[in-house]
Amino acid sequence: MRNPLGNPRGGALIVAGVMSGTSADGIDVALVRVSETGRRGAAPAAQVRSWRRGRRLGATNSLRFQLLGHAKFPYPAAVRRAVLAAMNAAGARVADLARLNFLLAELYADAVLATQRKLRINAQLVGCHGQTLYHQGERESFLGRRIAATWQTGEGAVMAARVGVPVVSDFRPADMAAGGKGAPLVPFLDYLLYRHARIGRIVQNIGGIANLSAIPPGASAERVIAFDTGPGNMVMDAVSERLLGKPYDRDGRIAAAGNVVHEVIADVLGGSFFQKKPPKTAGREEFGREFVSEFLARCGRLPKADVLATATALTAMSIGDAVRRFVKPRRSYQEFVVSGGGANNPTLLSMLVRELAPLGLALRLSDEFGLPSAAKEAVAFALLAYETWNQRPSSVPSATGAKRAAILGKISYA
Numbered sequence: 001m002r003n004p005l006g007n008p009r010g011g012a013l014i015v016a017g018v019m020s021g022t023s024a025d026g027i028d029v030a031l032v033r034v035s036e037t038g039r040r041g042a043a044p045a046a047q048v049r050s051w052r053r054g055r056r057l058g059a060t061n062s063l064r065f066q067l068l069g070h071a072k073f074p075y076p077a078a079v080r081r082a083v084l085a086a087m088n089a090a091g092a093r094v095a096d097l098a099r100l101n102f103l104l105a106e107l108y109a110d111a112v113l114a115t116q117r118k119l120r121i122n123a124q125l126v127g128c129h130g131q132t133l134y135h136q137g138e139r140e141s142f143l144g145r146r147i148a149a150t151w152q153t154g155e156g157a158v159m160a161a162r163v164g165v166p167v168v169s170d171f172r173p174a175d176m177a178a179g180g181k182g183a184p185l186v187p188f189l190d191y192l193l194y195r196h197a198r199i200g201r202i203v204q205n206i207g208g209i210a211n212l213s214a215i216p217p218g219a220s221a222e223r224v225i226a227f228d229t230g231p232g233n234m235v236m237d238a239v240s241e242r243l244l245g246k247p248y249d250r251d252g253r254i255a256a257a258g259n260v261v262h263e264v265i266a267d268v269l270g271g272s273f274f275q276k277k278p279p280k281t282a283g284r285e286e287f288g289r290e291f292v293s294e295f296l297a298r299c300g301r302l303p304k305a306d307v308l309a310t311a312t313a314l315t316a317m318s319i320g321d322a323v324r325r326f327v328k329p330r331r332s333y334q335e336f337v338v339s340g341g342g343a344n345n346p347t348l349l350s351m352l353v354r355e356l357a358p359l360g361l362a363l364r365l366s367d368e369f370g371l372p373s374a375a376k377e378a379v380a381f382a383l384l385a386y387e388t389w390n391q392r393p394s395s396v397p398s399a400t401g402a403k404r405a406a407i408l409g410k411i412s413y414a
Contacts, residue, residue, distance in 0.1 A: 011035070013389070014068070016112045016123035016163075017382030020104075020131045020154075022208030022283055023233055023341065024083045025247070026074040027108060029115040030067060030378035031123060034386040037062040063192055065383060069119040070375035073111045079103070086133050088284045097133075097153070104131055105155040109162035126167040127385025127409070129377070130154035135172075137181030137281040150182045156412035168385035168409040175395040180402025183281040187213040187226040187399045188387075189380040193369060195219060200333035202323060202361065205376070206342025208234040209282050210319055213399070214327045225327060226399030227278035230318035231287040233341050236348075238292040239311045243304045252347025255312040258305030264298045265314050269321055278326055279401035312348050320355030328359050339366035339373040384408055 012035035019028045075083065082100060086092055108128055116122050130152030139146040156169035172182035190203045190213035203213045210232035214225040236255075237248045249255055268274075273286055295314075299307045327333070336356050342348050343365055353363055366373045387394035393405035 013124045013386060014121060015382040015386050016115065016126045017378035017380065017385070018108050018112060018126060018128040019378040019381055020075075020108075020129065021377065022087075022132060023237065024075065024080055024087070024131065024208075026072055026080075027111045028070065028072050028374065028378040029111050030070040030375045030382060031115060031119055031121055032379055032382040033066045033068055034383060035064045037064065063383065063386070065192075065379070067371060067375060067379060068121055069115070070372065070378060071111070071115045071118060072374065073107075073114065075107070079107070083131055083133075088134055088288050101153045101155050102158055104153055105158035106162065108154055109159045112159070112163050123163070124165055125385055125389055126159060126163055126165060127171075127381040127383075127388075128154060128156065128159060128167055128169045129171065129381050130169055132283060134285070135182065135281065135283045136285065137176070137183065148176050148181070150176060156410060160412040160414040164414050166389070166414060167412045168388045169412065170410045171381070171384055171388075171408040174406040174408045175400050175402050178395070178397075178402040178404050178406045180395065180397065180400030180406070181279055181281045182400065184211045184213070184226050184228065184399055185384060185395065185408070186211070186377060186380045187224050187396045188221075188394045189376070189383055190226070191215060191219075191221050191224050191396070192383070193371060194337060199335060201335045201337055202327060202333050203337045203339070203366075204229075204319060206232040206315065206319075206338065206340040206348070207377070208232055208237075208284075209287070210315060210340075210342070212319070212322065212327070214333065217332070221396055222398050224396055224398055225278065226396060227280050227322075227326070228282040229322035230274060230282060231291075231315055233315070233345075234284070234287050235292055235295060235314060236308070236311045236345075238289070239296065239308055242292070242296065243307060249308050249312075249345075249347075252308075252312055252345045254305050255308040256347045258303065258307070258309030260313040261299065261302060261306060261310045262313075264295075264310050265317055267298060268295065268314060269318060274318060274321060279399060309347075312345070313351055315342065316348055316351035316355050319352065320359075323356075323359060323361075333361060335364055336361040337364050337366055337369070339371075339376045341373075343367075343373045 017030045134151045150172045156167040160167040176182040211228045240249045388409045395406045
């Protein structure tokens, strides 16, 4: 088949990565130049089959990438309300969900086109995560079958038509079809960017949900440990919205003035999610509106600053608990690299430092490694799209629990 991009598969591409996370605050776009050492072209069918039999992910793959620029586009207020209402909803109109699928695709296309104009660079390929409305990584009974399910909305065909290049979207189902939980997928980037021959690093992303990738010194990709640790900014932001009428506690200033109620945190950390061994994944199904209502009930009549301090400490302490329980005892790590929106919260970072000090982990920010925290997840989906375009798997089975590495996503052509 003729390559629609007009260059050899395996060649350098400019890819637009598009991310909208569980916080549902907007759209991040990153333009990335992706190339590789030793261009190989498309993987032949026999090679793909060998990966499916368990060939080591990344054994013959050496990607290079350069961030050319990035931009953020907040959702219009009405769109954000509609997205939040649809997430993990007990009931929703089918017509509204269908319309939201096409509307978000229009907004994603607008964001890519605006970023191209700003940077005066045109993408040749787009990788779009879409907006998660529902994610159930564990199998549950439904109409006589036990199934796992996920839904990232935002129609790839609409984006491809608007932007004029192929779009890779809907990344998570392929991993779930291979027996995985569909998340986390960012460990592919974490491994490429943060692996080191002598230094073990734990890479912690704090978005709406917090997730980590633990990369031992000199590790191959299949030795990466990755899982969701619990709430990131999601609970803090929801508490701020309910108590203060503000979308978030800027710089954690109000939380810094409060006192942490450790009894509440101990009660929450006794819950089943935190006790469960990896691989595991979370979303608004675990830490959304119902969880926040229960959290506020546990806090009772505490001063607002104390409630925010406790919500912030919950994120920090759940991360520390996950590292102690599931990561640190197993291997030696020296650095703890923080990315995501939570990296901009000084109060949260100071709490994290206290959690990490007894573990001998030095806290660093992802920006120190040349990749701005705000662009990281969008860059990750640009790289995943590049691998999919080249017919190569990019999921990390040790992170998702899948039986094999999978070629992720679906391609919509312009």
